[in-house]
Every structure is written in C-alpha cells, then in structure tokens.
Amino acid sequence: MGEEIDALDDGLLTRTYELGLKWMQCREYSKALGLFSKAMKVSRSYPMEMVENIRIRAGMPKRCAYDESKAYHPLYVKLLDSRISCLMKVGDYARAVKESQYFCKIEPSSTRALLRLGKSYELADKGDRARQVYKSGRKLVKELKERGVLVSPVHEKLFSDRYEELLKRNAMQLVNSNDAESGARNSEQIPSKKRVLIEQKLVNNEDIEENDLVSDTDQDHDGSTMNKKMKRATIDPIQTFPTELVISIMRRLDTKDITSCMLVSKFWYRKLSTTPMIIDYLSVPKTNYSKINSLLRFVKTKRCVSSVIQYLNFSVMATNEEAKCSQLLFNGLDQEVKKLVLQFTNLNILKVLQLISDKEKLIANLQEFSVFGHYDPNHWADEDVVFLERIDNLKKIEVLIGTAMVPGRNSSIHRRRQLQFPNNDNISRSLQSIKLIFKDNGWTGPTPFACIFSSDTLRFANVSKLIVTNRDFRFNQTADWIKKFPNLTDLWLERNTGLSLMGFLQSLQEPNVLKRLKYFTFRESSTESNRSFNGQMWTDEQIEPILANLGAVQTLDIMNSAIARSVLYRLLNELPSIRKLNIGNVFEMSDELYPRTDIESTAFLFLRHMTHLRDLSVPNMSSHQVRAFRQLALVISEIGSLSRLDLSFNPSMQGYQLYDIIRELFDNGITLKTLVIDGCSHISATTVKDIERNGYVENIECAFNKQQWEKFGVNSFWYR
Template sequence: MNKDSTDNVITKVIDVGKKFYKVGEYRKACKMFDKAVMLAESYTEDQLEKLRLEFGLSKRSPYNKNTLWHPQLCQILDNRALTHEKLCNFEKSLNDAKTMIELEPYNLKSYIRYGKTYQFGMNKCREAYLCYSKGLKMAQLGKKKYDICPAEKHMRWIKAQINFIKPSLKNNKETNNTASNYKKRISEDMSINRTKKSKQPMVKDFIDILPNELVCEIFQNLDNRDLRNCMVVNNKWNRLFYFFPNILFLKKSLNLKSTTQIRNLNSFINKCRTIQPRVILNINQLNFKSVTAVNEAKTLALLFKTFKKYDVIKQLILNTFGVSNVMLLEFIRDNEWSENLQKISIICQYASISNFEWLLLGLCPHLKDAEIIYQSFSSNRTIKIDERLYGSFTSNKSFESLETLKIISLITPQTSTEKFITWNGPPKSCKNLQTLIVAGVSLPKSFHWLHNSFPNLKTLHLEKNYNSPTLGDFLGFIFNNKLSCSLVKLTFRESKINRPNVVFSNFQQQYTRASSESNDFQASIKIFKKNLSHLKYLDFYSSSITFDILLIVLKNLKTGKLQNLNLGDCPNLLFNTLDYSASKEIWDLLPNLERLYLPKILGLSKRTLENFLIRNLHNKNRIKILDLSFNPELKGADVWSLSTTLFNNYNIILDKLILNNCESIDPNTLTLIKTKGLVKEIESNYARAKWNVFGVNSYVL
C-alpha cells in the first residue's frame, strides 16, 4: 500500500470512529481509533517528512527534532482519549493525553484533554487545575519562543476552567506538603517544569451554611449544563446529587437517545438507591428519541426497568423506528410506574390489535393527555394478545381522567384495496374528554360513537380519514341526533373530494323537508341548531362543501358566535361565480368573524376580492387575520387595493396578512404595505411547499 492510499485510509478510519462515537458506540469507536494509530505509526521516516511538508509543516518539529510522527496522530490520540473517558478507562485516557503532550508540549489542546479527564472523569479538580495552569504557561512560552499561536477559543475555555476550579481549591484544608506532592506528581506525569503556586485565600462553601432543602431549591433553577458543572466541583457537592436526585429531574426534561445514556442513568439511579433504598424519583418529562432501529426494543426494555413502582413520571414521550404498539403495550404493562403517568405521546409502528388505545389508557388510569402516532406498518401486522392480562379495561373503565386524545396515522394508502388502520370509537364514555383528534385512519360507517360518549367534548378534529363517512353524513347525523356535548371547535377535512349531489343529497332533502310545518322535522332543526350553538371555530379545509351547504350551516349557528372560519382548498366553492348579493348574505351571518382562512382558492382574482371581501368588510366586522396563501393568481395590486380600501374606507388594520407562496406578488409591494401601516404583520414565505403543516394546522400531510 503506498503512502497516498494509506493516508486516505487513515482519514476514513477516523471518520468511521467519529460516527460510532456520535451514536454512542464507544467500544467500536475505540477500535477504529486503535487501527488509525497503528496505521499512523506504520510510516517510514522519509514518508513522514514528505507528508509533513504536504500538511504545511516543517520536516521535523523545531522543538522535538529527534522524533517524527504523523501529522494526524495527535488528533487520533485526542479522539481515542475522549472515547476512553466515555468508557471510564481514565488511565488509558491519561496515557493518550500524556503522549500528546510529549509530542507537542506547546499544544494547548493536549493539556485540555489531560485536564478534562482529571476534572470530569476522575473528579480530581486539583490535578486538573495544575494541568490547566501548566498548559496556559506552556502555550505562552510556545508563542514567545516558537511563534505558536493557540486557538482563542481554547485560551478562553482553559481560563474559564481555572477560574471555576479556584474557589473549590481555596476551601481545601490540606497541608502544604500534600499540595506539593500533588504538584510534583502531575508535573512528573507531563514532564513539564513547574512553578510554585501562590497561596489562595479561604472561601466558605455556601453548601455548609444553607439547609439541604434550600440548596435543592436553588439547584432546581439551574439548567442541565450548570448542574453537570456543579456535580464536579467537589465530592460534597457530588454526593448531594446522589442524596437528592430529584434536583436533576423535578423541573426538567430527561432526554435520552442511546443505550449508553440509559445505562449511565441506570447506574446513577442504582447508586442513589444504594444510598437511599426508598428514594422516590419525581421526573417531570421523560423523552426517548431513538437514533437507530438496532437493538431498539432492548433499549426500551432497559429504560422501563430503570424505574420502580413508586417513582412518579408525569410525562412520557417515545419516538421509535421499529417498535410496534403491541411491544410498547407489553413494556408498559410490565412496569407499574406507568400508573402515575399524566401525559403520553407515542410514535410507533402499527400492528393490528383491537382497542389498543383503550388498553393503554386502562394501564394508565391517571392519564390526561394521550397522543398515538403511527408512522408505518409493523412487519407482523396482526398480533394476538391475551387481553385478560390487562384486565377488563374495555368493559369496566370509564377513562374519567382523560382530557385529550389524539389518534393519528401518517401512513398513506397506496391503493384502494390496501388495509386501513381502523378506529371504532370508545367502548365506554369519556366523561372529561375535551379534545378529540382522529386523522388518517378508517372510521365506522356511522357517527353513533359520537352520540353520548363525550359529554364535555369541546374540540373535534376529523382529518383525511380514509374509507370513512363524508361531511354530508356528519351533518346528517347532527341534524337528527342531539349531541351530549357542546362543540366549540369543529374541523372536518375529507380524504376524497366528491360531487356535491353525491355527498349532500340526503342532508339537503332532510333539511328541505324540515322547512315544512311538520313538528317532527321542526324538532330536527332545533336539534341541529342546538348542536351548532356553541361553535366558535369552523374548519372545512379540503372538503366537498358548497355555498348552499355553507349557508345552511351558518344560518343555524348562533348569531355572532363564529370567530374563525377556514374554507381553503374546497373545489366546490366557486368564488369566481359568486356575486355581491350572495357574498353579502354570507357576511351578514359573520358579524364577529376575526380569522378567515382562504388558501388554495380556485379563481381568486381582483373581481373575487372585490365581491367577496372588500365590499363586505366594514366596521361591523372585526376581521384580524386573513390568510390568502397558495393563490398563484393573486397579484400585488390586488393585495394593495384590499389593504388600502380597508384602511381608508373602514379604518380596518389587519393584525396579520398571510401570503405564503403567492409567486405573483412582488416583495416590494408587501414592504410598502407594512411601511404605510396598512397591516401590522405580513407573513410571506415564497419557498413554503404546503399550506398544511403537521402539528401546526394539520395532522396528516
């Protein structure tokens, strides 16, 4: 193998080692760096001299002419030392750092690595302080003698660490002889001449003065980085965290990604329980986001076994690649600490199992907020489990604590024959449920599950549910059936746009008959009005609705109640055929409308704006936010005419005008509108790909 190919291999081996390190595979990373060291040491002296010249270095080091080494050797040793530190092989880490110092005694980074191992790995602040001080002096000497300029960020970091460690050394009551022995040992290890350290004044540790309860309260207000620094100040501060581990968890999120992090957490908690066997952990939020599907199930199993029955975890957020809903159900069932959960959010694979979400809620009786997101099908779609192991949750539980439920599927069926994820509604009443979001699944053919199941439901969001009832079916249901709840926010978005005569024919016939004098049909209109009487937010984005149906709905709303209306991407709403009188009839029913969303409107032109918006917006309307995004036919002149007319004629200044991906509008026009004070805020993102954003204004893309 020639020199060039070997050098290329070294670089690749280093890169592979770094990738292993980033995902927490420290042993594999260490093996890669070992191979890189062997390759770097395999060069002849002639090859090393040529290679140093290629790297812009002299053939031999000006301060170490008797030794030749690969230009990347110190970088490899630094990476290997860091990996050894992660594996708790501190002596090996010190040896690598010591080799770096022997090769490059004026390289500040070598001393930083040496000191970090002492400070953060071995909790020996005195040795770290001496190392940092010696490194700073050698860097200054190298600059003066050989014109070697250390990196400014390294200088700032090492000075900050020296200032940070000083106070802990001031309070140390060791004798001068002991301190001298420390200095002598560290100097001999690094083969560096030392200078005598000046005496430091004594500073009293506030930990000794304040009661533990007050100290814990102070520490709870620090961020995670500051807490890590506090743990390495001295042994007393370190022990405090083992006696009171909730300092780290009570007001913070615990974020975990890899098996190594979970093992470290397990080790820390086991040590806490050794000191205090009955310590109760209080964790505000536990987040696990998998970075790889390898050994994901084993990693999750270890995470769940880390905690005991009496531990309190309020929120659990799991983001997985290859774990199915059934596997998660087994993990939660086998670990009783889940009974204390108040919020759970799961991203997982879907395996066909009846009543999964209700079995999950049965295992977590105090759950208030549940979010289940399916991102793909499990390789084993149909899994049979013994529901007797979970108790009779579907028959005896009423799920009284549940307030928010989200069932979302991100799986888009590729063919009409592909099996859908089904949701059959609750087996029992959810008395306190206020928000229900169901998106991307298959609903039952009837809405009878909505009849008496949710007496306190305020928000209902049904979006792109495949092979499910249409908007016409929903309106027909609430026309004939009195809901036990008072809906405030209704979103109904269809997965497929159909012809109006197919979707709304039955509903229109029922409503037309109800206009007669028959008491039975008049009762249906009263039921319809009652079901819609509390609505403040109405979203028919991407649905089959027509202006006739819209008028029927608006006429049965409580006058002046509606504040938000979304009519975007509705192909059956032909705004370009709407005249002024028809527009006025709609606006007369919307006196208190504050937010109007009209993205992706067919044929939105100057004439449409004139008839539907400009001539109907007046002082009686309190419109604040207007969304006209994704309308390519909209011109800058149209927007200017709209904003100036509202301001000059009706003294209306919009709080926010949204014009995302309107390519025909010149940015200078929007700047002028904002400068003139015609609109308080303009949102215009020409690169935005879609109007609907997952988790913001949509749950299915």
C-alpha cells in the same frame, strides 16, 4: 432570456442558507459549514448575466466595488459570513483568518467583515494584529458617518470596546514583563534566605474586630502599624443552606445542570447525590445502550433521584437499537412516571405498549402518555387493549404514527377482540385528552386504540379535547360515536376515510350533542371532498338542532370539505360567536355559482353577520376565479374586528387584487396586524414592499416559493 434566468433562480441558495442556520442553532457546526460551502460553490456557478439581474433586483450595483470585472450573488456575503462563524466554532482559526481577509477584500466598506477579521486574529492569539484591525474599524466607522452612511451602533461600540481591551491587555503584559526582569536582577544581588512556612489562620466572622476594618488611610502615617491583610471567608451555599432550600433550588434545574453542579467539588458531589428528590425530570434524547446503562446505575445508586419521575423523555440515536434500548430502560427503571414521552423511528408502537404494560410500578401513576413510532398491523395482538386495561389514572394520551406497513391477509384476524373496549371503567372517567394522529391512511382495518370509538356503553364525560387524523372510519357505520364525548370543547377531525362533514352533521341533529364545543375543525380526505351535496335540502327541523349544538363555537375550520350550500350558509349566517374562520377550497362558495360582482350577490355576504370575527383564512381557492377576490373586497371592509387575514396558496391572485382588498380595509379604518400570502406566486415583491411602506398592514408573512403548508400533528393538512 429573462424568463430562463428567473427560472434558474429557484430559491435553492436561500433554502440551503436557512437550513445551515438551523444546523448552527442546533450547534451542528460541521454540518452547517458543509452546507454553506456547497451553497457558495453553487452561487459561483451561476451565469454572469443571471447574477447581474439578481443584484439589480436586490438594489445592488451590477458589478463588485473592488473589481468591476466580477460579480457575486447577493447571498454570497451572508454565506461567507456564516461560514467564517462556523470555522471559529470548530476551532479552525487559521482558515477563519484567511476567509475574513477575503471578506474584507470583497466588502471593503463592511464593518461586519472587519469585526470577523479582528475576532479571528484574537482567537488565533494574534492580539497585535487584532488591535490594528479594530483601530481600522474605528476609522472606517468615522469615514462612513461623514459620508452619511448608516452604521450599526453595535458594531461601533464593539470596535471601541475591543480596541481598548486589547490596548489594556498589551500594557499589562509590558508591566508584567518589566517586573519579571527587575525581580530576576534583584534576586541575583540579594542573598538567599531560608524559606519559612507560615501557617495561615482561618478568619471567621466572629474573629474580626472593629479595628480590623479601618482603612489604610486611617493607619499611622509613619508606618509603625502594618496594614492588616485579611482573607474574606467565602460561604458555601450548599453547606450552609437547609436541605429544603437546596431541594427547592435544584428542582428548578434540569438533570444536566444538576450533574454539572456535582462536578464543582467533592463536597457538592456528596451533598447533592445524597439529597433526596432533587431529580424528578429525566430527558434522555438520542441516547444509546451504553448511556442507558450509566443512567440506570446513577438512578439506582444515588438518593437524589425521586421515587416518582414527573417527566421522562426518551429516544434512541440508532434505529436498530430502539428495541434493545427500550427493553433495557423499562426493565431497569424502578420509579413511577407521571408523564412519559417516547419517540421512535422503526419500532412498532404495539411492541412499546407491550413493554410498558408489563411494568406495574412504571404505569401505576401514569397520567400523560405520548408515543411517536411505526405501526405494523400484521403483528396485532391487542396490546392497546391490554395497555388501557392496566392504567387507571391516564388523563392524556397522544399517539403519532409516522409510517405504517401495508396490511397483510391476516391483519384482521384479531379484529373482533380489538374492537372491544377494555374492562376498565376508570380509564373512561380519567381520560381528558385524546390525540390519534396518523401520517398516512394507506392501511385498512382497525387502527390502534380503535376500541375507544367502538364501545356502545361507555361515555367519556371528562374528555374535552379530541384530535383524530388519517383514521379509517369505514368500520363505523355512522358518526354516532361522537355522542360518547358530550363535554368536548376542542374537536379536530382531518382526512379521515369514511367520515364526511355532512354525515357528521347528521349525528348532531339530536339535542344536547357537543353543546360545549368551542373549537371545531373538520377537513375531509380527498375521497370525501369530491362529493357534491348541493342537491340535498335539509328542513328547518334538521338544521335547527345543529345550530343549537354548535352555538358556542368560536373557531370553525371546514377547509376542503363538501357540504350542501343550504346547510353551509345557515351555519355561517347563524353561528353568532365565530372569531376564527377557515373556508379554504370549499366548492360551494365558488364564484361560478355567483357570477355577479355586486355586493348583494357575493358569495361572502355572510361576513356581514360575523361581528366578532378576528381571523379569516381563505387559502387555496382553487374553485374560485378572478371575481372571487373582488367579491371578498366588497364585504371584508365591514368586519371592524378583523386583525388577521390568510390568503395563502392562491396562485391565480394578482398583485392588484391583493392591493384592492387591503386598500378597502385601510380606507375603512381597519389595519391588519397580520397578512399571510405564502405560496402566491403572482404576488411580486414590489407589491409587498408597497403595502408595508404605506402602513396598510403591520406584519406580512410571505414565502413565495413555499410548496405546502404542513405541520405534522394538529395541522397535518397540506393545501397543494
């Protein structure tokens, strides 16, 4: 029965609660309110026995303090508290009061519940009741302290501050009401006089004399001299500051803040709208057709918009309006843009490239281009080639494709032309960073910007960063295209069809290839990683040039890649500068190949030579058995520089095995700054708390129910 109860508690409430908090951070309070309400209903539907077991595991009594016949989920209080906060944000104060009263009922010793109730009363214009609540809160804090219960100093201060504030406010209201009554009585007794309009004279700084600054105490005590009441002349910064200073201040604000400043007064509106070059940053996310029209009218009629836009971020709310809105923006914008960031859901990026390529002024000075969108290879017309032909100063290009259409029969009719690099030598000299990140690799045939890899003559001497994921390299017979990027410092190749690690290393057997590489990540696709190269034996003449080319590598990540064992251990033993290493799911390190558990035969013996290693990741060791964790514990304590260890998604790892590794490190004077054990289902919360309590690790990242590790972009690989 206990196993069935544990199976029911699958973390659904926790995930819903976290999602609701994210909606609150995005100020989507209505959506967050709906999520919290649904989660509370789900928590009340749990069986009583299940709720009792969950409360016991959380260190709480079985039943509620206010009614022993009832029990609620430990997360129920947090959900209720968050729901009350959302009700306040959406303006439903009456309901917030009722929810807060219920909160105080189920948690009579909770200072947070009383604070919520007092705030709800304040927002509902019930100051007297709010004052009584805060008074009760001060009394509760005193009682809890006497019982030795720890009370938040923030809550204690809030109770005192709000109580005194409301007390002062009530006193002021009484004084004002008494003055009003006495004034009304006096007005009935004093005869009315004709009111005379007295013209006020503007007081300037030059008109203020010394005797005007004398205080009331220095005046004649007999009252013969009347006290002078002067108005201080306020200085308008926009009116007095020079134009250069106004431009410098306003350029530090975003467009939304500048337009808000224009609403301060008519003078501010005229001044800011006619001051040139204060707006050179345009961010229009989740926009629509009407807002773009308004933006273009503003840009064309106001001098405050610079002729060169430093940054333009653009996305459309409705997917069916993406093409129409994009065409309107690019046709109406008459400025140069240096950095362009576009985000679409269904719009084909080839259509986007076509729209941009036709606008000569828009792309005349374009240096950074980033686009996220849809890819349809059935409508190929070489728009990427034309785009590169017309841009001379492009330094960074980033293409992210979320979805793609299945290629049709005619998807390769333009393949021959598409594979030719454009007739533009400037682009090969100006490019510094290339990111081609594709979510899926279900299509065949050339991908967008495949021309970059196809040219046999051009070299990209200034490209220092190259990231390619989910691309089809089967049209490239070898990996010799990498020689066109001689000065790379950061290379990330992941899940690319037709590109294996062993094949890539063969292209490094020539001297002076990737000599400056510092960060090297190569993660094979599932079709490549299933191969076995253990039968291959490379000679020293083949391996030595590879070691020389990769001698400056500081980060090495070959997770999920197949490699010959002889080549692997030469790399791990003879690369001197490695500071970050990821060898997750590498079969050649399986403990099946190393059946003994003594220190001289462990698969991790190479760690002895990595004296500079700071970050070690061994996730998803699916090919490792129980011996692997003991073998790791035998050697890892010799790495004195280690500060971060990632053992995520190792479902076979038990709590005692993790404890063994951490104790070995701690006993040798090594305290990890970070330990990551996400997705390790057999590691209990007790083990984690014990490690934290003993101070073996400064910080533990642990999400037991995490299903996969994926960050679209640079880290697009999932472990399971």
